[in-house]
Amino acid sequence: MVLRVAVVGGGLMGAAAARSLSARGHRVTVLERFGPGHDRGSSYGTSRIFRLAYAEPSYTELALRALPLWRRLEEESGQPVLTLTGAVDHGLPRAVDRLADVLAAAGRSAQRLSPGEVAERWPGLRADTTALYHPDAGRVHADDAVSALLKAAGQRGAEVRHGVRVTEIRHTGRTGGGVTVVTDADEALTADAVVVAVGGWAPGFLPAVVSGLPPMRVTQEQPVHFPVPDALDWPSFIHHPGAGWNMPGGLYGLGSADGVKIGLHGVGQVVDPDHRDRTPDPAAVDRLRAYAQEWLPGVAGTEPVPLTCLYTTTPDEDFVIDRQGPVTVLAGFSGHGFKFGPAIGELAADLVEGRPGTARFALGRAAPTR
Template sequence: MSEIFDAIVIGGGLVGSSAAWRLAARGRSVVQLEQFGPGHKHGASHGTSRIYRQAYDNHLYTGLAADALPLWRELETTTDIGFLELTGAVDHGLPQAVQSKAKILLEAGIKGEILTPAEASARWPGLRFDTTVLHHPDAGRLHADRAVTALKAGAVFAGAEVRHDVRVLALARASYGVDVVTDSGTLAARQVVIAAGAWTADLIADSGLGSEIVLPTLRTTQEQPAHFAPLDPGVEWPSFVHHTGAELETAGIYGLGSEDGIKIGEHATGPVVTPQTRDYTPGVDGEQRLVEYAESWLPGVDSTRVESLTCLYTSTPDSNFVIDRVGAVTVAAGFSGHGFKFGPALGELVADLVDGTTIAPEVFRLGER
């Protein structure tokens, strides 16, 4: 019989790479399989920028984000790859949305302060602020491509194998765990982690596991953020979320500085697609909405210099993640456009599930929602 690995991780994006790193760091024999080559742009983990923040409406997400920070720093040290910059972050807009996050930060012992729009604009002149502003300094931005590269490097350093250009065709139950059938042969594992993003539901269905592993409905959309040229490259930019409901009546907006410019995007407004049918082409209407937003709310950018791009969201009905285990299979999916910041903390949760030392938080469990 061929070697039986402790864990095979299917998926080479943020969560799969985080799981491979944290499992290998525990001394487990791990193989990570990714169907595309390094640095591909077909999923949800590529690009130069993601927000890192700790301000959420509940302690679960705030706690996970706080847990991720020392792990991100450990990974930078281990791999000598820098990817996290703490610029601070602001939430502004509807007072109820802002105040609820301030309350959770206070209860968690995390620094935060409420500012008026005038106070915030004096500190960050590139932005115009709406109604109520929450600033928390232990936040900022992640370089997505470098972070995923570092996660894979960390996994390899800890003893994992990372194999690109290997497509998983099916999973089959075995006496020792699971057989993973790929286009280059069959591998044996005691445990399997499925972290395949927009491909997760099809992989589970094609493997005949749908009766055992009941996913909530996963909706994949093609989103289209855009980068705008800053008027003054020396001006500091926090990461920011503009909540709808006060002056902003359209979709909520997120944004942050990046090496490609000032990035902004609507949250989960893109058309429904599949990974096979997406066209990678930004829509004219979506770009125009972002241009109009920049004209109104971002005095620090040149709104005529815009470059749109596309990415995938795979979302659950309630926007809570799916991280749960059934038998020898752990599923990590449905990160709903806000999962990147948590990376290594999610990897720790997956590793705990694989090891059988925890159960999934109720809101992350499999089943209909």
């Protein structure tokens, strides 16, 4: 049965859902509050890490599902978005060992390296205690990925409308469900189903639409870029805390068109996405500069260029991907969801079509804080 589906939010997750739904023949309308390529949310920029290595095997399985879907998107859109450079995890030995075990169980290759072997292979990177190299990793170009997903959706008939802010979602009460989506221009669109993927605006918007939403923190994170000429040759890397260096959440890095990007995971200040000061925090920049001086000899002599982005984090750092009535929710991607984008689009399309979701990502779940 062909469904009329409204997708509220045209960032990565909304775009991925629109692409999957339109590919299955549904009539899709995407309503995005801001203009194309905007920098107000969590989906903009030149780089996000792609990796298979997770301590939780279900995330490795989801990344394995996403990998061929990224490649299929490149074929559909004619736009390259994913570059595999490999990745280096290093730091606390038991954290690295766990990743090696999960990758081995998934049948993916990985190689243990000493800090000396890391320095020999990547002179710009200093490893802590023990390291694991895995080749099926690298970077996704964020802006190009969103653009390619919306392009692919449009090629399958989806209507993509920018500059449209949704103010309300009403259940129609008709037999079989259905919704009315109301915009700030008092336009009312009727649909059989709606997908809500509004990023940092989810905690303020979704409680009026669904029940069982876990608490979510919206924070402004401040990574930096070091503009070195060989940035695109760097692997992505994660420094796990607890050995020679210790910062809660750890540090991530990767090469990009803007330089070598590094950031601390989930340490930013809580913000309102509509009223945030995007002025860089000098103390945050200084922390990353000090880290680079000790652990990244390859960026010596360069000055970090700061940027800001939004994290929307659940207590357990698991996502919300679930359906309640005609409303499918995509939320709380906790600073690590981008790599899964096209696979999450498929999960969203499954939910819209009535297939069951995953307990790990359910509304109303009882989950411990990690």
